[in-house]
Each structure stands twice: as C-alpha cells, then as structure tokens.
Amino acid sequence: MIWNPLAECQSLKDRQRLQSDRLGTLVDRVYRRVPFYRQKMDALGIKPSDIQSIADIAKLPFTSKDELRQTYPYGLLACRREELVEIHTSSGTTGTPVVGAYTAADIELWSEVMGRTLTMAGCKKGDTVQNAYGYGLFTGGLGVHYGARKIGANVIPISSGNTRRQLAIMKDFGTTLLACTPSYALYMAESAREEGFDLKDFPLKAGCFGAEPWSSGMRSQIEASLGISAHDIYGLTEIIGPGVSAECSCKEGLHVNEDVFYPEIIDPLTGQPLPDGQKGELVITSLTREGSPLIRYRTRDITYLIRETCSCGRTTVRMHRLLGRTDDLLIIRGVNVFPSQIEHVLTRIEGTQPHYQIVVDRGATYLDEIEVHVEVEEAIFSDVTGTLEKLKKTIHDELKSELGLSALIKLVEPKAIQRSEGKAKRIIDKRTL
Amino acid sequence: MIIKQISIFMENTTGRLAETTALLAGAGINLRAISIADTADFGILRMVTDKPDETLALLRGSGMTARETDVIGVEVQDHPGELARVMALFRDEGINIEYLYASLERKKEMAVIIFKVALVEKSLEMLTRSGYTTVSSF
Structure with a gap:
C-alpha cells in the first residue's frame, strides 16, 4: 500500500514543477525573514528572483552544521516565535545541540512523511505499533508516534529500554510493528530466547529500524530471528527527524520524500554536484518547513541516488543505505x-x-x-x-x-x-x- | 634499609613472562624475589634483582613501562609463626600493607619478606625497635 499516491507516485514533470514552486517560495521567505540567509545570498550576489526552477538550487549557498551551532537557539527561525508548537534538539554530545523548531504545519508534515514511512513497512489502521525509540528531545520517539497516529494505527509509546517489559508488552498486546534501533531489535530477539520464547511465534510482521547505520547482513539476521520484514528508515533532527527517507517492500534503496526534502549529492571536497549513481555527501533542502527550514544542508552522510522508478510504483528518488560519513563521527x-x-x-x-x-x-x-x-x-x-x-x-x-x-x-x-x-x-x- | 624494587606493566598474553625473564637472563641479572599481581586483563610483575639500576635501564630500554619503588625487606626465621609476629607489629602500629611477597635466603637459612607500605620510615623504625633486621639487598 502507498500512503499518499498523489505525492509518492507523481510524474517527474509534475514533481519538478512542484519542487520549483516550493523552492521559489522558500527562498523568497527566508531571504525576507532570516538575516543569516539574506547575508549569505547577498555575499554571493544571489537574489530570490534568480531562483526560477529547482535546477537553480545549485546557485544557493550550503548550510553547515557549524552554522546551525553558531545561530543556536533561534537564529535560523523563519517564523514568529509564537507560531512554534514544538522544539527538538540533537543530543548535543558533539558540541552545542542543533535545533529543530516546529510549527503546527511542520508537525503535520512530520506526521505525513512518517505515515508514508510506516506504510512502506506494511503498517496500516488496525496494526499495533510498539514504539521503542526514546521519547523526548530525540526525534525518534515522537516521529514514529505522529506517523502511527496519522495512519490510524494503535501506538504503544513504551520508549526505549527495559527489555523484559518490552517483551511482555509485545506478547500481551500482540504488537505487529516494532520501531527501534536495529541492534536493539536483535538484542530483543536474543533476550526473548533466554526467557524461553521465540519472537517468530508472535504476530510481529515488520519493523522500522534506524538511528544507526546497519548492514544487509544484519537485516538478514533481524528478519530470520524475529520472523519479520525489516525496513531501514533515515532522518535527522535538522531536517525533521525520521521521515526523510525509508525502504519500501522492495528494499532497494530508501525512497526520499523529495516533494518536501530535496536531495542532492555533492563532492564533499569541492562542493560540486555529482550525477545520479555517484557516491558523495547527501545535501538536503527542506522545501516546505516553516519553523526551521534549511537550504542545502550538508548532512555529512555518504550515499548515492537511484533515479529509476521502483517496482513498488513510487516514483520518488531513492538513496542507497548510508555508506559512511565525511567526518570521523562515530554513532x-x-x-x-x-x-x-x-x-x-x-x-x-x-x-x-x-x-x-x-x-x-x-x-x-x-x-x-x-x-x-x-x-x-x-x-x-x-x-x-x-x-x-x-x-x-x-x-x-x-x-x-x-x-x-x-x-x-x-x-x-x-x-x-x-x-x-x-x-x-x-x-x-x-x-x- | 630500603630495597629498590622494579615493577613492570604487562598485558595478560602468553609468552610475555618468558620474554621478560629471558631478557634479564641475557643481561646476567639474577632474580632474588618475584611476584605477579594479576587482574582480568593486565598484570604487574614486581621483582627484586641483584642489580636494580641495570634492571630498570634494561627494561625501559626494551620499551616496557617500568618503575622503581622503595620496599622493605625484613629477615625472619624460617619457621611457623614468624610472619604472624611481624604482621601483628604492623597491625598494632596501624600501618597498612599494600602488598607483600617472600623469598628464602639459603645462606643464612632465613626468609626475606618484602613489604610495600605507605609509611616507609615509620615501618623501618618499628621493625628495628622490635629487633628485626632489614636489608638493602640479599
């Protein structure tokens, strides 16, 4: 099933027109409202009127994580403070935390893209979602929560940790979809065995796993030991949290919600855009965010884009599972x-x-x-x-x-x-x- | 009197002791007393040799982490109850012993107990007062 066929199966021409419109509106708005962006564009001699189509995006300056830190906490806000309804931040272990500021429309957007994500894993109304991502400033917990609510699934907000309780809840409430880190999924399967039961006997059918890099070998291990279909999901606090991209049942790359999060791949050294299929740094523009939209944000994650239409019917571009980092960050x-x-x-x-x-x-x-x-x-x-x-x-x-x-x-x-x-x-x- | 004990840091790996003792043998250094303190992943080899300065230089020169520590060597009679008498002295004086090990001195038919204590001067004074002989080498 596809949650939003209109957006996810749109013709390339229609999508490009939509992306172009949204980019124009975004640039116009941040140029007027965010001094940080105006100064950067002025320095390059770029005016909002220079951005006529999505192809013009390469004219715009990049935004880096360091700049997000320098403007902490509200420096990149593109709306009025009273329009905000929620704040998330990164853990801040690598320095000043980075901020995600959400208006009501941003939360609606987040719910929508997480609805698409969960649907890609086969989740629908009637399913019971055990959400073992941490609830709090970390975006994993609430992101999955909003997505589950959006599609009308039943969500158990158990949060992370306490494995024994996770297993008891999973058994008693008949969880059908598990959301957590991939390593925690394996740990749960192992703990279940120690307690004398097998997760394969449970009604669990799928899982959405992210927040850390994992391999195809690990996927096979998860699928075999939990008896489920395991889906990779990707996102980052700066852009929205989880919901940037996710795997459908074909599992041949993660579908990027490119109608709202426009991806580019660049050479991390020169900043030059690279053609589809070539490995480089993922750069994302959040086209419709109101609170903290980012223009050409350098994620430091390495991947490549797959443009061919997927056999699931979605026309959105896919990104390969993460292949590394441009810095020496360990997750x-x-x-x-x-x-x-x-x-x-x-x-x-x-x-x-x-x-x-x-x-x-x-x-x-x-x-x-x-x-x-x-x-x-x-x-x-x-x-x-x-x-x-x-x-x-x-x-x-x-x-x-x-x-x-x-x-x-x-x-x-x-x-x-x-x-x-x-x-x-x-x-x-x-x-x- | 003070004995200069040499100690080295060792990972718990097979053959490490064989290498170290062979190194000492090659330099003609005689081990007079030796002890190993071990934990799950590392050990500390402590030794008294006939040439402490040379031992230290040799071990450092071969890339090991080595240090010299002042310890006390007490001669005691080699029969039952002698160590217990010395221990009682330390207890009564309130001196904490960090570790100890022993060696036999054949020439005099005495045992030499090596003590590592925080209060070296106080311990020496106590032992002399109680009629014990401390040695600087043996």
Whole structure:
C-alpha cells in the first residue's frame, strides 16, 4: 500500500514543477525573514528572483552544521516565535545541540512523511505499533508516534529500554510493528530466547529500524530471528527527524520524500554536484518547513541516488543505505561521538596526551560496544593494582558523564597500539556496514 | 634499609613472562624475589634483582613501562609463626600493607619478606625497635 499516491507516485514533470514552486517560495521567505540567509545570498550576489526552477538550487549557498551551532537557539527561525508548537534538539554530545523548531504545519508534515514511512513497512489502521525509540528531545520517539497516529494505527509509546517489559508488552498486546534501533531489535530477539520464547511465534510482521547505520547482513539476521520484514528508515533532527527517507517492500534503496526534502549529492571536497549513481555527501533542502527550514544542508552522510522508478510504483528518488560519513563521527547506540572528545577526556584525567585507541564492534549481544584502549606510560603506571583499577574506573566514569557513553576501558602496554607513519591509528570500527 | 624494587606493566598474553625473564637472563641479572599481581586483563610483575639500576635501564630500554619503588625487606626465621609476629607489629602500629611477597635466603637459612607500605620510615623504625633486621639487598 502507498500512503499518499498523489505525492509518492507523481510524474517527474509534475514533481519538478512542484519542487520549483516550493523552492521559489522558500527562498523568497527566508531571504525576507532570516538575516543569516539574506547575508549569505547577498555575499554571493544571489537574489530570490534568480531562483526560477529547482535546477537553480545549485546557485544557493550550503548550510553547515557549524552554522546551525553558531545561530543556536533561534537564529535560523523563519517564523514568529509564537507560531512554534514544538522544539527538538540533537543530543548535543558533539558540541552545542542543533535545533529543530516546529510549527503546527511542520508537525503535520512530520506526521505525513512518517505515515508514508510506516506504510512502506506494511503498517496500516488496525496494526499495533510498539514504539521503542526514546521519547523526548530525540526525534525518534515522537516521529514514529505522529506517523502511527496519522495512519490510524494503535501506538504503544513504551520508549526505549527495559527489555523484559518490552517483551511482555509485545506478547500481551500482540504488537505487529516494532520501531527501534536495529541492534536493539536483535538484542530483543536474543533476550526473548533466554526467557524461553521465540519472537517468530508472535504476530510481529515488520519493523522500522534506524538511528544507526546497519548492514544487509544484519537485516538478514533481524528478519530470520524475529520472523519479520525489516525496513531501514533515515532522518535527522535538522531536517525533521525520521521521515526523510525509508525502504519500501522492495528494499532497494530508501525512497526520499523529495516533494518536501530535496536531495542532492555533492563532492564533499569541492562542493560540486555529482550525477545520479555517484557516491558523495547527501545535501538536503527542506522545501516546505516553516519553523526551521534549511537550504542545502550538508548532512555529512555518504550515499548515492537511484533515479529509476521502483517496482513498488513510487516514483520518488531513492538513496542507497548510508555508506559512511565525511567526518570521523562515530554513532554508537545512537550516541554521536567524535574521537577528539574521547581524547579530550583522557587528556584531562591524566594530565598528559595519552596514546589511545577506540575499538567499536557489534558484540555477541548485537549492541554496539566500544572499547577504549589506553597505553600505560610511566606517568600513570603504579606498582599497585588497585591504583590502576581505579584509573580504569575514573576513565570509564568520566567518559560516561561527559559523553553518555559506557565504554570498556582496557589498559595496554606501550606501543601495543598500532602506529602508521608515526601516527597512531585511533579508530578501529569492526562493525560491517 | 630500603630495597629498590622494579615493577613492570604487562598485558595478560602468553609468552610475555618468558620474554621478560629471558631478557634479564641475557643481561646476567639474577632474580632474588618475584611476584605477579594479576587482574582480568593486565598484570604487574614486581621483582627484586641483584642489580636494580641495570634492571630498570634494561627494561625501559626494551620499551616496557617500568618503575622503581622503595620496599622493605625484613629477615625472619624460617619457621611457623614468624610472619604472624611481624604482621601483628604492623597491625598494632596501624600501618597498612599494600602488598607483600617472600623469598628464602639459603645462606643464612632465613626468609626475606618484602613489604610495600605507605609509611616507609615509620615501618623501618618499628621493625628495628622490635629487633628485626632489614636489608638493602640479599
């Protein structure tokens, strides 16, 4: 089933006309209302009248995450404050949080695109959606919630965590669709087995999984152990939250809701647009947002676009499952961490620049696990085991309180950490994407 | 008197001890006492050798994390109840012992107990007062 055939199966010509109209209106509005955009366009000598069609989008300047931080909290607001009905922010672990500001129309838009997303996974009125994404500032929880309400499904707002309870609710209420991170889905299946039942015996039929990168191998594992159809969903707080793109039953790329979120792929180094099929950085323009619309926002996510019409009947462009990042951001259990932040914490604890290595793996529990290996130099070495154990605990606790990350700390001998060309290899990511 | 103990940091991997002892053997260094403290993923090798300065230089030179620590070596008679008497002294004086290990001294038929304590001077004074001999090497 297709939630909104008018939008999702529109002819390319009609869609381009719609995108062109919307881009024109958007540029006109932000030029008048947001000094940040006006200054950037003036600097390039671009006037709203220069934007006549969607093809003109390449004339517009990019917006970066750093600029969002510089304008925190309300600098990019394109509506009046009293029009806002909801605020979300990113976790802020990588610096000042970025803000999503929603008007009533923005929430309606979010409900609409999440309705499309859930429908792509086979969800409809009569289904019971167990929403195990965290409710709160994080967009996952409310995004799925609004989508489920939109299509008239029954939503259980259980939020994240408490696996035993998740399983009891799933069993007692006959959940048919599960929404959570892919690693948590596998963890639930494993926990169910330990409790002596098999999720394949449950009425569960599908799942919407996102908020962290995953592989096709992991999909097979999820589908086999839960007995469901597993769908990748993508989104980001800056644009709307989940609902930017999602997989239909064909699972050959994620359909981008391009009538409202216009995607481009660029060369991350030169900023030049790349042709369809070529890998590069995903850039998104939120064409119809009122609260915090973004023009050519650089997501730092790497993917490519697939333009051919999908056999599901939707004509929207698809993006390949995420292939990486343009920066060294690590996403661990939904927490965003840069290695430099871990280094900062270590430096502060020991008063010296330590040699360290970060190892990320998806362990036996299927959840992302992070190990931080710290070389024991003379400055921190003690002949008493208790002192070293205490150091391990301090590092663990500091990382936990600073970054919200529970890492396994391992003390290693000096030079145990592989150095390449004099520079230590800091990150080993063993997760297969 | 003070003994200079050398300790090194070690990951718990097979063959690590064999390598280290072979290194000492090659340099003609004699181990007088040795102990290992181990945890789930690392260990600390502590040793008293006949040439502490050379030992330290050798181990550091081969890339290990090594340090020198002042410990106390007490001679006690090699028969039942002797260690208990020394321990009672530390207890009565309120001195906490971080760790200890022992070695036998054949020439004198004595045992040497190596103590690591926070209060080195106080411990030395207490032991001398109680009639014990502390050694700087053995």
